[in-house]
Amino acid sequence: MTRRGEYIFMFLAGAVGYGLLEIIWRGYTHWTMVLTGGICLMIMHWSNLRHYRQSLWVKCAYGSMYITLVEFAVGWIVNVRLGMGVWNYSDRFLNIMGQVCLLYSVFWYFLTIPSVLLSNYFVSRRPKNIVWKRQPD
Numbered sequence: 001m002t003r004r005g006e007y008i009f010m011f012l013a014g015a016v017g018y019g020l021l022e023i024i025w026r027g028y029t030h031w032t033m034v035l036t037g038g039i040c041l042m043i044m045h046w047s048n049l050r051h052y053r054q055s056l057w058v059k060c061a062y063g064s065m066y067i068t069l070v071e072f073a074v075g076w077i078v079n080v081r082l083g084m085g086v087w088n089y090s091d092r093f094l095n096i097m098g099q100v101c102l103l104y105s106v107f108w109y110f111l112t113i114p115s116v117l118l119s120n121y122f123v124s125r126r127p128k129n130i131v132w133k134r135q136p137d
Contacts, residue, residue, distance in 0.1 A: 006122050007042050013118065014041025021111075030086045036074045040067050041115055048119040056116055063112030068105045075099030 001009070018037020022029035044063045051059055076099055078084045090098035 010041045010045045011038035014038040032074060032078050032086055036070060040070050044112060044115045045119045048116055052123060059116045060109050060112040063115060064105050064109040067108040068100050072100045
């Protein structure tokens with residue numbers, strides 16, 4: 001699979017996977033969260049490529065950080081600026097503007113485990129001479 005194909009697959013897997021996870025967790029989802037899930041999985045794949053030799057736990061820390069940052073950015077646009085009210089963590093401990101909170105950042109840490117394993121599958125299938133080098137798409 002080409003690198004572009006990997007990112008397309010990761011976007012679709014993140015969009016569908018996160019949408020389903022939200023439906024299971026909350027009973028519904030929002031189209032902005034489906035897009036956000038796809039973007040997050042693409043970013044985590046990119047991060048995994050950059051930190052491939054790190055331990056799973058370090059990769060999970062990066063993943064949690066990236067998801068939290070994306071969630072804050074999307075929340076600021078969707079909830080604060082556009083007033084769509086998709087989610088609100090104002091009642092949660094250590095929240096920032098009601099868009100992110102410590103509890104969900106911890107959840108993202110553990111949710112990153114299957115994401116890293118999926119990304120590792122693609123990386124392990126690449127020829128060894130391009131795993132560590134940046135290649136054009």
